[in-house]
Amino acid sequence: MDETSAGGLVLDRLGPGANAALIGRLDRRGRLLWSLPKGHVEAGETEADTAVREVAEETGIRGRVIGKLGTIDFWFVAEGRRVHKTVHHYLLLAEDPEHGLDLSDEDVEVSEVAWVPLAEVAERLAYADERRLLDRVPDLLAETA
Secondary structure, three states, X not given: OXXXXXXXEEEOOOOOOOEEEEEEEEOOXXXXXXXXXXXXXXXXXXXXXXXXXXXXXXXXXXXXXXXXEEEEEEEEEEOOEEEEEEEEEEEEXXXXXXXXXXOOOOOOOOOEEXXXXXXXXHHHEOOHHHHXXXXXXXXXXXXXX
């Protein structure tokens, strides 16, 4: 079975002092694991559209896509079935004049949401494959300058 998701790293600003919004979810042992917001691509959506929607749903921040960070794919077992999951990640810039930069953890799948200094994101993220995506951030930021 194949599943496709998309999400991203949303920044509060470009340049020095940038912060990124991360989500925390509790694992089966009750540990809080920090990750990038993401979710399933719905019918009629592009991967980039899904990233914008999922970031907004899971953090409360509406952003615009700056560029693609990369793709992660992995296998897991759920309900007795092997699942191949592909997750497309994008870099986004927060753009929500109505709500500003106020985070929201109202999504039932999210336990906490936090702005984290970009320089500290790698040490906060629980998953190595998401940490590797951060290598692309400087290039994407340089392309937008």
